[in-house]
């Protein structure tokens with residue numbers, strides 16, 4: 001029997017990460033945070049000196065080196081009971097550092113390279129083990145798991161997402177400016193949606209949910225109803 005795969009795609013700040021973790025707990029499934037893979041690769045590339053001041057050194061994309069790093073990346077995801085992941089790179093705890101805006105910026109630069117996405121494809125599919133997988137990302141339903149029996153596309157207005165991000169940062173005692181965050185979100189959306197390879201978009205057979213004016217518990221209940229009908 002093939003493991004059940006449930007895909008959940010959407011822009012950052014849509015509540016996807018939280019909901020994916022809650023769904024993984026609810027169903028007792030494995031969790032793939034594919035964004036973390038791109039973040040880890042961005043971080044590793046930086047450690048290897050491939051970046052200079054946030055851009056590729058000499059403005060030349062080191063495609064082959066990045067594809068090799070993607071294939072050999074030494075990573076571990078260790079979930080706790082709430083499916084909060086402890087993330088290790090080369091055996092070191094990088095749980096916090098991969099979540100910074102800087103690492104997000106590196107991630108989105110490596111994510112536009114076709115050879116990188118290709119190299120990460122099998123690594124992502126390897127997460128699909130019994131009894132099932134919740135796969136969180138941008139192209140889970142369209143590219144990585146096109147045959148998944150249940151696909152969700154979670155979205156929210158740019159304003160709603162910016163407000164959530166400000167709250168998140170304030171909770172971590174980090175100063176946040178809503179206007180800067182909003183313009184970052186709009187720019188990142190555009191990059192993710194307009195890129196040539198694996199752009200962010202709903203799969204044809206995805207359930208589209210807008211979480212702008214809904215609480216997390218309400219959305220969770222809606223997703224569980226949908227998944228129970230399809231899996």
Ligand code: C5P
Pocket residue numbers: 012034035036038039104107108109111136137138139140188192
């Ligand atoms: O979801 P998260 O913000 O952690 O993702 C970081 C970046 O990695 C995204 O902005 C996107 O460019 C890239 N990404 C991707 N495909 C995925 C997951 C993330 O291209 N499946």
